[in-house]
Amino acid sequence: MTAIDRLVRVHLSDRDSNQGYITLRLSLFTSMADTMDSVLTVLVPATLDVTDAIAVKASVIYKEKWDTAAPVSGSLVSLRAIVFWRNTDDDIAALIIPALADSISYTDDATYGVITDLTVFDELTSVLVDLEAMDAEGIPINGSVIAASIFV
Amino acid sequence: MALVERSYQLLTIQMRDRDLNTSSVEMRFSALADLTDFLAAIPTVVVAALAGISDAVVVGWTLTRQAVDAAPALAAETSDVERKGVFSLLTDNGHTVTVSVPSIKNTLVIDRTNQINLADALVIAFTNILTGVTLLDTAFMVSNRDEAVETVIKGEKTHRGSSKG
Numbered sequence: 001m002t003a004i005d006r007l008v009r010v011h012l013s014d015r016d017s018n019q020g021y022i023t024l025r026l027s028l029f030t031s032m033a034d035t036m037d038s039v040l041t042v043l044v045p046a047t048l049d050v051t052d053a054i055a056v057k058a059s060v061i062y063k064e065k066w067d068t069a070a071p072v073s074g075s076l077v078s079l080r081a082i083v084f085w086r087n088t089d090d091d092i093a094a095l096i097i098p099a100l101a102d103s104i105s106y107t108d109d110a111t112y113g114v115i116t117d118l119t120v121f122d123e124l125t126s127v128l129v130d131l132e133a134m135d136a137e138g139i140p141i142n143g144s145v146i147a148a149s150i151f152v
Numbered sequence: 153m154a155l156v157e158r159s160y161q162l163l164t165i166q167m168r169d170r171d172l173n174t175s176s177v178e179m180r181f182s183a184l185a186d187l188t189d190f191l192a193a194i195p196t197v198v199v200a201a202l203a204g205i206s207d208a209v210v211v212g213w214t215l216t217r218q219a220v221d222a223a224p225a226l227a228a229e230t231s232d233v234e235r236k237g238v239f240s241l242l243t244d245n246g247h248t249v250t251v252s253v254p255s256i257k258n259t260l261v262i263d264r265t266n267q268i269n270l271a272d273a274l275v276i277a278f279t280n281i282l283t284g285v286t287l288l289d290t291a292f293m294v295s296n297r298d299e300a301v302e303t304v305i306k307g308e309k310t311h312r313g314s315s316k317g
Contacts, residue, residue, distance in 0.1 A: 012233055014227050020234070020236070020254030024251065025295065025296060027291045027293075029291065030291075036157055044155065047253065049274040050253055050256060051231075051255045052228040053233055054231075056220070056224045057155070057220050057221070061214060066210065068209045070170065071168060071170045071208050075209075076169050076173075077175035095177060097202065098175035102207055124204070124205060131190070131193065132181065132182060
Protein backbone atom coordinates (compact mmCIF):
# COMPACT_ATOMS: atom_id res chain seq x y z
CA MET A 1 0.00 0.00 0.00
CA THR A 2 1.21 3.50 -0.81
CA ALA A 3 0.50 6.45 1.47
CA ILE A 4 0.58 9.81 -0.27
CA ASP A 5 0.88 13.20 1.40
CA ARG A 6 0.64 16.55 -0.36
CA LEU A 7 1.69 19.20 2.11
CA VAL A 8 2.33 22.90 2.15
CA ARG A 9 4.30 24.32 5.06
CA VAL A 10 5.16 27.83 6.19
CA HIS A 11 8.07 28.10 8.62
CA LEU A 12 7.86 30.99 11.07
CA SER A 13 10.53 32.49 13.26
CA ASP A 14 10.10 34.65 16.36
CA ARG A 15 12.31 37.40 17.81
CA ASP A 16 14.54 34.84 19.52
CA SER A 17 14.95 32.81 16.31
CA ASN A 18 12.84 29.94 17.57
CA GLN A 19 10.92 28.35 14.74
CA GLY A 20 7.52 26.79 14.32
CA TYR A 21 5.46 26.03 11.27
CA ILE A 22 2.00 25.67 9.84
CA THR A 23 1.30 22.57 7.81
CA LEU A 24 -1.72 22.05 5.59
CA ARG A 25 -2.49 18.78 3.79
CA LEU A 26 -3.91 19.40 0.33
CA SER A 27 -6.16 17.36 -1.91
CA LEU A 28 -3.94 17.70 -4.98
CA PHE A 29 -1.07 19.51 -6.66
CA THR A 30 -1.51 20.54 -10.26
CA SER A 31 2.15 21.49 -10.30
CA MET A 32 4.76 22.18 -7.67
CA ALA A 33 5.37 25.66 -9.07
CA ASP A 34 1.68 26.64 -9.24
CA THR A 35 1.11 25.41 -5.72
CA MET A 36 4.13 27.35 -4.48
CA ASP A 37 2.78 30.42 -6.23
CA SER A 38 -0.50 30.05 -4.32
CA VAL A 39 1.39 29.55 -1.07
CA LEU A 40 3.42 32.71 -1.62
CA THR A 41 0.56 34.88 -2.81
CA VAL A 42 -2.33 33.59 -0.67
CA LEU A 43 -1.29 31.50 2.32
CA VAL A 44 1.81 33.42 3.45
CA PRO A 45 0.20 36.89 3.42
CA ALA A 46 -2.91 35.62 5.25
CA THR A 47 -0.70 33.87 7.81
CA LEU A 48 1.41 36.97 8.42
CA ASP A 49 -1.80 38.85 9.19
CA VAL A 50 -2.56 36.56 12.14
CA THR A 51 0.95 36.00 13.50
CA ASP A 52 3.63 38.38 14.67
CA ALA A 53 6.40 35.94 13.72
CA ILE A 54 8.07 36.25 10.32
CA ALA A 55 8.02 33.75 7.47
CA VAL A 56 11.49 32.34 6.80
CA LYS A 57 10.68 29.42 4.53
CA ALA A 58 7.79 27.96 2.58
CA SER A 59 7.69 24.41 1.26
CA VAL A 60 5.54 22.39 -1.10
CA ILE A 61 6.06 18.72 -0.30
CA TYR A 62 4.92 15.59 -2.11
CA LYS A 63 5.58 12.41 -0.14
CA GLU A 64 5.04 8.73 -0.79
CA LYS A 65 5.56 5.96 1.76
CA TRP A 66 5.61 2.41 0.51
CA ASP A 67 5.02 -0.94 2.13
CA THR A 68 7.88 -2.83 0.59
CA ALA A 69 9.31 -6.30 0.83
CA ALA A 70 12.18 -6.98 3.21
CA PRO A 71 15.58 -6.05 1.82
CA VAL A 72 17.87 -8.86 0.81
CA SER A 73 19.93 -10.48 3.52
CA GLY A 74 23.25 -8.77 4.01
CA SER A 75 22.14 -5.40 2.66
CA LEU A 76 23.86 -2.59 4.50
CA VAL A 77 23.03 1.08 3.90
CA SER A 78 26.35 2.16 5.39
CA LEU A 79 28.14 0.47 2.47
CA ARG A 80 27.78 3.37 0.06
CA ALA A 81 28.93 3.99 -3.45
CA ILE A 82 29.94 7.47 -4.49
CA VAL A 83 29.56 7.91 -8.21
CA PHE A 84 31.07 10.79 -10.21
CA TRP A 85 29.91 12.11 -13.56
CA ARG A 86 31.75 14.62 -15.74
CA ASN A 87 29.13 16.78 -17.40
CA THR A 88 29.13 18.74 -20.62
CA ASP A 89 30.39 21.87 -18.82
CA ASP A 90 33.32 19.83 -17.48
CA ASP A 91 31.90 20.02 -13.96
CA ILE A 92 31.83 16.99 -11.71
CA ALA A 93 28.50 15.81 -10.32
CA ALA A 94 28.29 13.17 -7.61
CA LEU A 95 25.65 10.98 -6.03
CA ILE A 96 25.88 8.73 -3.01
CA ILE A 97 24.05 5.42 -3.30
CA PRO A 98 23.42 3.47 -0.07
CA ALA A 99 23.74 -0.31 0.19
CA LEU A 100 25.82 -1.04 -2.88
CA ALA A 101 24.53 -4.21 -4.48
CA ASP A 102 26.45 -7.36 -3.65
CA SER A 103 26.63 -8.14 -7.35
CA ILE A 104 28.86 -5.08 -7.98
CA SER A 105 32.50 -5.80 -7.39
CA TYR A 106 35.19 -3.41 -6.24
CA THR A 107 38.91 -3.67 -5.65
CA ASP A 108 40.17 -5.13 -2.40
CA ASP A 109 42.65 -2.37 -1.83
CA ALA A 110 42.76 -1.53 1.87
CA THR A 111 42.28 2.19 1.24
CA TYR A 112 40.13 2.50 -1.87
CA GLY A 113 37.31 0.23 -2.94
CA VAL A 114 37.27 1.25 -6.58
CA ILE A 115 34.39 0.08 -8.74
CA THR A 116 36.09 -0.82 -11.99
CA ASP A 117 33.12 -1.81 -14.13
CA LEU A 118 31.41 1.54 -14.57
CA THR A 119 28.85 0.11 -17.00
CA VAL A 120 26.81 -0.97 -13.96
CA PHE A 121 25.74 2.69 -13.72
CA ASP A 122 24.63 2.97 -17.34
CA GLU A 123 20.92 2.51 -16.63
CA LEU A 124 20.95 5.02 -13.78
CA THR A 125 22.87 7.51 -15.92
CA SER A 126 20.41 7.14 -18.77
CA VAL A 127 17.46 7.78 -16.43
CA LEU A 128 19.05 10.80 -14.77
CA VAL A 129 20.07 12.37 -18.08
CA ASP A 130 16.56 11.89 -19.48
CA LEU A 131 15.03 13.56 -16.41
CA GLU A 132 17.61 16.39 -16.44
CA ALA A 133 18.69 15.56 -12.91
CA MET A 134 21.30 17.43 -10.90
CA ASP A 135 23.24 16.28 -7.87
CA ALA A 136 22.43 17.59 -4.40
CA GLU A 137 24.61 20.66 -5.04
CA GLY A 138 22.88 21.51 -8.30
CA ILE A 139 25.53 20.21 -10.73
CA PRO A 140 23.77 18.79 -13.81
CA ILE A 141 24.19 15.07 -14.44
CA ASN A 142 24.37 15.04 -18.21
CA GLY A 143 27.60 13.21 -18.98
CA SER A 144 29.17 9.83 -18.29
CA VAL A 145 30.41 8.20 -15.13
CA ILE A 146 34.14 8.79 -14.76
CA ALA A 147 34.75 7.10 -11.41
CA ALA A 148 33.03 5.32 -8.58
CA SER A 149 34.19 3.90 -5.30
CA ILE A 150 32.80 2.66 -2.05
CA PHE A 151 32.98 4.16 1.37
CA VAL A 152 31.60 2.95 4.67
CA MET B 153 14.01 40.55 2.58
CA ALA B 154 11.32 38.26 1.25
CA LEU B 155 10.77 34.64 0.45
CA VAL B 156 12.57 33.80 -2.79
CA GLU B 157 11.52 30.68 -4.63
CA ARG B 158 14.25 28.20 -5.50
CA SER B 159 14.36 27.14 -9.10
CA TYR B 160 14.54 23.43 -8.45
CA GLN B 161 12.79 20.55 -6.70
CA LEU B 162 14.71 18.34 -4.31
CA LEU B 163 14.04 14.60 -4.58
CA THR B 164 14.96 12.52 -1.54
CA ILE B 165 14.60 8.76 -1.88
CA GLN B 166 14.53 6.90 1.44
CA MET B 167 16.07 3.41 1.51
CA ARG B 168 16.17 0.70 4.17
CA ASP B 169 18.48 -2.26 4.68
CA ARG B 170 17.88 -5.68 6.23
CA ASP B 171 18.60 -4.38 9.74
CA LEU B 172 16.10 -1.53 9.30
CA ASN B 173 18.79 1.13 9.06
CA THR B 174 17.82 3.92 6.69
CA SER B 175 19.68 6.18 4.33
CA SER B 176 18.75 8.33 1.37
CA VAL B 177 19.73 9.50 -2.09
CA GLU B 178 19.28 13.19 -2.90
CA MET B 179 19.11 14.85 -6.28
CA ARG B 180 17.65 17.99 -7.80
CA PHE B 181 15.42 18.54 -10.79
CA SER B 182 14.96 21.90 -12.44
CA ALA B 183 12.41 21.15 -15.11
CA LEU B 184 9.15 19.48 -14.22
CA ALA B 185 7.20 20.00 -17.40
CA ASP B 186 4.46 17.65 -16.27
CA LEU B 187 4.20 16.82 -12.60
CA THR B 188 2.00 13.78 -13.18
CA ASP B 189 4.49 12.26 -15.62
CA PHE B 190 7.36 13.02 -13.28
CA LEU B 191 5.64 11.47 -10.27
CA ALA B 192 4.95 8.38 -12.35
CA ALA B 193 8.57 8.21 -13.50
CA ILE B 194 10.01 8.10 -9.98
CA PRO B 195 8.84 4.59 -9.07
CA THR B 196 8.95 3.14 -12.55
CA VAL B 197 12.22 4.60 -13.77
CA VAL B 198 14.35 6.16 -11.02
CA VAL B 199 13.64 3.56 -8.34
CA ALA B 200 13.98 0.76 -10.89
CA ALA B 201 17.42 2.07 -11.87
CA LEU B 202 18.48 2.29 -8.24
CA ALA B 203 17.36 -1.29 -7.63
CA GLY B 204 20.02 -2.47 -10.05
CA ILE B 205 22.86 -1.05 -8.01
CA SER B 206 21.60 -1.11 -4.42
CA ASP B 207 20.51 -3.97 -2.19
CA ALA B 208 18.42 -1.71 0.03
CA VAL B 209 14.73 -1.25 -0.70
CA VAL B 210 13.05 2.05 -1.34
CA VAL B 211 10.50 2.74 1.40
CA GLY B 212 9.44 6.18 0.27
CA TRP B 213 10.43 9.41 -1.35
CA THR B 214 9.82 13.11 -1.00
CA LEU B 215 9.75 15.82 -3.63
CA THR B 216 10.13 19.32 -2.19
CA ARG B 217 10.01 22.81 -3.65
CA GLN B 218 11.06 25.66 -1.37
CA ALA B 219 11.10 29.41 -1.05
CA VAL B 220 13.54 30.83 1.46
CA ASP B 221 14.24 34.22 3.01
CA ALA B 222 18.04 34.29 3.21
CA ALA B 223 18.17 37.49 5.30
CA PRO B 224 14.94 37.72 7.28
CA ALA B 225 13.99 40.84 9.17
CA LEU B 226 13.80 40.82 12.95
CA ALA B 227 10.40 39.65 14.18
CA ALA B 228 8.29 41.78 16.51
CA GLU B 229 9.30 41.92 20.17
CA THR B 230 5.97 40.28 21.09
CA SER B 231 6.58 37.27 18.84
CA ASP B 232 6.87 33.83 20.43
CA VAL B 233 6.35 30.70 18.33
CA GLU B 234 5.38 28.69 21.41
CA ARG B 235 2.23 30.82 21.70
CA LYS B 236 0.04 28.91 19.26
CA GLY B 237 -3.28 29.69 17.76
CA VAL B 238 -4.85 26.26 17.47
CA PHE B 239 -7.79 26.14 15.06
CA SER B 240 -10.08 23.11 15.25
CA LEU B 241 -11.87 22.29 12.03
CA LEU B 242 -14.55 19.85 11.02
CA THR B 243 -14.31 17.64 7.95
CA ASP B 244 -17.14 16.68 5.64
CA ASN B 245 -17.27 13.33 7.43
CA GLY B 246 -17.59 14.82 10.90
CA HIS B 247 -14.00 14.31 12.03
CA THR B 248 -11.86 17.06 13.47
CA VAL B 249 -8.47 18.29 12.39
CA THR B 250 -6.33 21.06 13.87
CA VAL B 251 -4.05 23.71 12.38
CA SER B 252 -1.59 25.51 14.63
CA VAL B 253 -0.36 29.02 13.93
CA PRO B 254 2.86 29.80 15.81
CA SER B 255 3.00 33.20 17.52
CA ILE B 256 -0.66 34.04 17.06
CA LYS B 257 -1.18 37.78 17.54
CA ASN B 258 -2.38 38.64 21.04
CA THR B 259 -4.67 41.24 19.52
CA LEU B 260 -6.71 38.43 17.98
CA VAL B 261 -7.37 36.77 21.33
CA ILE B 262 -10.54 37.79 23.17
CA ASP B 263 -9.60 39.52 26.43
CA ARG B 264 -9.99 37.49 29.63
CA THR B 265 -10.18 34.28 27.59
CA ASN B 266 -7.85 32.15 25.51
CA GLN B 267 -10.34 32.13 22.64
CA ILE B 268 -9.33 33.48 19.26
CA ASN B 269 -11.82 35.94 17.86
CA LEU B 270 -13.19 34.00 14.89
CA ALA B 271 -15.19 37.05 13.83
CA ASP B 272 -12.08 39.17 13.29
CA ALA B 273 -11.57 40.01 9.61
CA LEU B 274 -7.94 38.84 9.61
CA VAL B 275 -8.90 35.54 11.23
CA ILE B 276 -11.71 35.07 8.73
CA ALA B 277 -9.31 35.70 5.84
CA PHE B 278 -6.97 33.04 7.22
CA THR B 279 -9.62 30.43 8.02
CA ASN B 280 -11.21 30.93 4.61
CA ILE B 281 -8.04 29.43 3.17
CA LEU B 282 -8.44 26.36 5.37
CA THR B 283 -12.05 25.80 4.35
CA GLY B 284 -12.03 27.25 0.83
CA VAL B 285 -12.10 25.07 -2.22
CA THR B 286 -9.97 26.98 -4.67
CA LEU B 287 -7.75 29.36 -2.78
CA LEU B 288 -4.66 27.16 -2.89
CA ASP B 289 -4.44 26.63 -6.61
CA THR B 290 -7.24 24.20 -7.45
CA ALA B 291 -6.76 22.23 -4.28
CA PHE B 292 -8.43 22.29 -0.89
CA MET B 293 -7.29 21.32 2.56
CA VAL B 294 -7.92 17.73 3.66
CA SER B 295 -7.45 15.80 6.89
CA ASN B 296 -5.09 12.86 7.24
CA ARG B 297 -8.12 10.72 6.31
CA ASP B 298 -8.34 12.66 3.03
CA GLU B 299 -11.62 14.24 4.09
CA ALA B 300 -12.34 17.80 2.96
CA VAL B 301 -12.12 20.40 5.70
CA GLU B 302 -15.37 22.37 5.82
CA THR B 303 -15.85 24.53 8.90
CA VAL B 304 -13.92 26.12 11.72
CA ILE B 305 -15.38 25.18 15.07
CA LYS B 306 -12.91 26.71 17.51
CA GLY B 307 -9.76 28.79 17.81
CA GLU B 308 -7.77 28.76 20.99
CA LYS B 309 -4.50 30.22 22.20
CA THR B 310 -2.27 27.62 23.85
CA HIS B 311 1.37 27.48 24.86
CA ARG B 312 3.40 24.52 23.73
CA GLY B 313 6.79 23.66 22.34
CA SER B 314 7.57 24.27 18.72
CA SER B 315 9.27 21.00 17.84
CA LYS B 316 6.17 19.83 15.97
CA GLY B 317 5.23 23.24 14.70
